Amino acid sequence: MKALLALEDGRTFPCRSFTGPGETSGEVVFNTSMTGYQEVLTDPSYRGQMVTMTYPLIGNYGVNPEDVESERIQVEAFLVREYQDIPSNYRATGTLGEYLQKQGVMGVDEFDTRALTLHIRNTGAMRAVISTQDLDPASLIAKARSAPEMTGQDLVHKVTTAEPYFWEGRKVPLNGNAGRLDQQIWRHRGKRFAVVAFDFGIKYNILRSLAQVGCEILVVPAGTSAETVKALGPDGIFLSNGPGDPEPVTYAVQTIRNLIGYRPIFGICLGNQLLGLALGGRTFKLKFGHRGANQPVKNLRTGRVEITSQNHGFAVDTDSMAGKEIEVTHVNLNDNTFEGFRHRQYPLFAVQYHPEASPGPHDAGYLFDEFATMMKQQPSR
């Protein structure tokens, strides 16, 4: 079915919908990972965005129930060069097209996705609309311009969990004493690290990775207060990834500020930015972001290079962190941006990239161990 993609700056791309009729808007970004489209689709950090994969053939291995990073598809639309309708993989249980269609997410193909990528690289990530109903360029461009801007928008509240839950390989709701968030809640105290994980749009693989290093994880809504956390008396606090601009998420920044120094804190992606803000730093929007599985990051403590999975449009301004008692521990080798830090005084550290991978390389998995070590060294009682 014919479709049209219109960008806010007036560029249009005629394309084809492989998921039937629809119209949707969002910020267009590109991801350069050659594998892992299902993980990308279900990553809550993509909320509010339409993702184009730079690798042209997508759908090759279908979809399966295991490779998901949240309970639903998060992207606003999925843009590929050539959708592959007949998948081949022993784990595949369905096609990508059906998967998108079932969840009401548009998928389009048959257009020059490299031209789109180059356009975004040159002019920056921008708002766009895709439609099969309205094929009039002028009308669609106008719609793109009226879509909400990424900057200044709090997308976290759209993806965070409504209720706290335990992660035991899957979401386990609190039963019985829901609302009684206190130290009695932990069922493996002493055997596992009690971790409160703030859900700003958390990926399942972060939870899986935390569990793997011996954490019992209570996932809490983004708006959970510092007092509530303290009442829970955890061994450590985790700040998750999430979509969009960190600045409007002021409530979380405030909460984090109140938790600094209380217990070991580990932040990933948006968690890193929120920590940066809480420490008095600034964040800014990158021109087109880092999205892919091949971003080289240098660990300044070891001198080693990690190939990392990334997905962020905003970053912490390195200069703004000067004099904040922190040590920059990781830096992006492509553009020297801020990729991670550690506090000199308090047990807290964070990285901008995704050590949980999924999709992407496992080079940085050691960070979860470091979090565990930190909790071990800073016993909560």
Added chain:
Amino acid sequence: MPKRNDIQKILIIGAGPIIISQACEFDYSGTQACKALKEEGYTVVLINSNPATIMTDPQMADATYIEPITPQVVAQIIEKERPDALLPTLGGQTGLNTAVEVARMGVLERFGVELIGASIESIQKAEDRERFRHAMEKIGLRIPRSGFAKDMETVRTVAEEIGFPIIVRPSFTLGGTGGGVAYNPDDLEVLAKSGLDASLISQVMLEESVLGWKEYELEVMRDRNDNVVIICSIENMDPMGIHTGDSITVAPAQTLTDREYQIMRDASIAIMREIGVDTGGSNVQFAINPQTGEMIVVEMNPRVSRSSALASKATGFPIAKIAAKLAVGYTLDEIKNDITGETQAAFEPTLDYCVVKIPRWAFEKFPETDDYLTTAMKSVGETMAIGRTFKEAFQKGVRSLEIGRHGLGADGKDKIDPLTAGKTEIEQKLTTPNSLRYFYIRDALLSGRSIAAIHEMTRIDPWFLHQINQIVELEKELRTYKGRNLTLDLLRKAKSWGFSDIQLGHLTGRDEETIRSLRKAAGILPVYKLVDTCAAEFRAATPYYYSTYESENEARVTERKKVMILGGGPNRIGQGIEFDYCCVQASFALREEGVESIMVNSNPETVSTDYDTSDKLYFEPLTREDVLHIIETEKPFGVIVQFGGQTPLNLSVPLHKVGVPILGTQPESIDRAEDRKLFQAMLQKLGLKQPANGTAVDTAEAAVIAEKIGYPVIVRPSYVLGGRAMKIVYHRAELENFTRIAIEASPGHPVLIDKFLEDALELDVDAISDGKTTIIGGIMEHIEAAGVHSGDSACVLPPINVAKEMLADITRATKAMAAELKVIGLMNVQYAIKGGQLYVLEVNPRASRTVPFVSKATGIPLAKLATKVMLGRTLQELGFSREVIPAHVSVKEAVLPFDRFPGVDTLLGPEMKSTGEVMGIGADFGAAFAKAQLGARQNLPVAGTVFISVRNEDKAAAKEVAARFRDMGFRIMATRGTSRYLDEHGIENMKINKVSIGRPHVVDAIKNREIQLIINTGTGEEPARDGYLIRRAALKYSIPYATTIAGAGAICEGIAALKNRKLSVKTLQEYHA
């Protein structure tokens, strides 16, 4: 960590001659390494016996040894040069094995040479199957279960442990002969028994069968700071059971989820660490069970490989260059990514296109062997194509192969009609892997077979079959437009799925040009996209392009004066690295002249397709359609067609016709030299002679001509290279039979019939002309008599048996023809001398296969000079005013692939069969010849027994040779006729039975290692069963042999040189100082 300053001088070992499984990818890697190390200020010492390589160009290294790559010679060079380090990982298996041997000899220790890139320990850990198994088990990975057995009882025990099905592989056989898959104990009994017989050491390897599993490769790099990155993943379309060199492969991997890919990535990194590859590139192969996802490690190569060359071209990441820099101490984050210019080499390239590699086989050269693919590699070259879809890349790949096809069938050249073809033919071709299997997949789909059924027969992943099915379905749709114009939407779709205009023309009943006009009118033209390592995330600094049918064109067309060089396409027999050498030289020359160079080629193994060889690189098929598109985009000042061999030469007329400016010698002259009648007229005009001849368009005409000029005659088609379908014919029946084949080989062109000058001396001459002055580049005397293709014949420069006056005649004749043909650039002439008369056999107004050899022998960069001449410079301006006749002697020897092709006779003839060449340089012929033989792995004996069995015509000459061997202390063994003749002439010899007489016979003696050298001549006429068995046995037991008396004489001189003194080593720089 910055580069090391404790080492200054580094020795690099090249890969030697082009052989099957070791082709010009190692020239590519070695050249990159030389450049990278020199750039860093190191002194580079290089050894490579292959003169056709760019790496042996004198400016690439500081000291260039064109010497045989043997441990002894390398030791000699080390003693002379005293390098600080040896880099063994860039010269293929040859480089690696030689380095290990040199280390084992204690040479490295004695002279304090450090092995960099890989340690002996890690090389052995990767190469020794048992040690590798243990290493893999240690890190929780596994390799196929296997074991060796020397008797049937052990076979049964080992089989018990492995479980069926089991692959039985005899150890040490030629080309993987013998063996097979045993599905049950009965099969095993039969296969293992015959395997034990076939093995030279009576041993078989039994291995768990993973036939049909999916096959993957990862190209990995590690630096000394233990940073590891994956450069490229490759998925083989053909599953396990077909050598990866014989598989169609695709980059990146297509059917792995991220989870599976990351498991493979983790495993590769763990393997790098466990094997202990300190720095550099390696290649790891995996097999995956398609039903369960179970992964096993097939093997790892702790060096750059054919796949790393492919990966470099597929991604833009220069693996060999980076490997060289890592070897001298840099870490990945200290090296810039040349492609972006702003990011570092410490990253993993990401592709936004699909790359398909298709092997190029040469079964047509070896009709005695079956077109059947196994775990032993048989292809002689490969082509790579890039597209935004698999379908596009795949069809571009097929039309790049130079097999006369224009895509996946539907081009008017389909051999069978799938609807009427026998069921068994298609199914047999699907079940038994072969070089044309993908065409049979199309046939199977057209005949209504399902993807599931085809998967069942081929084990090719359904994803690929589905892609091919889409092509076939579109073909069917296109066919419905027969006689009508295609709709523009459909035309656009067909183009973006890789259909060529010829296919579209064939399907719709139009010609190529009509489709082209239709497209141009509608603006359906390709755009060019960049290979940039990063999927457009960063700006690419290097213009490396491929075409596709999309909306945005990224070609950066400059206003500079520019020249386009058409490359040679995939390597095949008759067209190899020599032509790539010429193209690369042309590119260097253009740079020197300040002209923008644009390279077009489809061969990923080459230096010409390196991203920094030319100012621009178009990785595209060399077809009229694809080349014209680039010309229309770039609008070059001129196009060079005379360097890339037959491929671009065939394009010269079609391009010229549509007004493309051809640089240098004009297509009319090429035609005049190729067209028999025009050529004859020219020779008559110049008073030159050629063997009596005629042309025929059918068999009857051929017979009449042959009768007139008298048998034997040489029959050949016009417009082919490498003596394809060329044969010496002794009688009428043979003539008729062969004429038919020749007509098929070059349809539309007449068949040429020449009187065959038996026992004539043959010469090759390379010359250069600027249109006014012609200067001889070199005159080479063939060692084998006329009748052996010049590409297969050993030759010597300068000639040793040609009188001065004759050489003057040759020079005169060459200059006269150059003037007459208005040659601007290079020209090659083949002459024969018989009875004091000079005959012109052939003139080719283009670069020949011998240009690099002549350039290395004389120190004159002929191809470079020719390029400048084509731009309008004169030879005088360029300072090349007279022929250089070196004081040293250079011998070129051909390297033949017979060990890969079971059942093929090793007799040389007019059809070229060699894959590569080596060069030997010495103070005299004997030394040069001996070195050439050593380089070609013919281990000339200095003592022992020479076996002689020759045809009657050769007996007198054989007597002389026998006497010389006797005088050098060899024993002589001969078959009855030869023995009697030698007896009569007082040469003591032992008589031995021919095979046909009874045992013990000569083959028994060969097996018992009682013979060290074989001289066996025969004619192509007789079935020569005896000769055949002797030659095959010689091949199997690696006993040097001569199939011509002239060759035997040369061997005799070589042995004399070996006996008299130690061969010395000398650099090209010293020779040409």
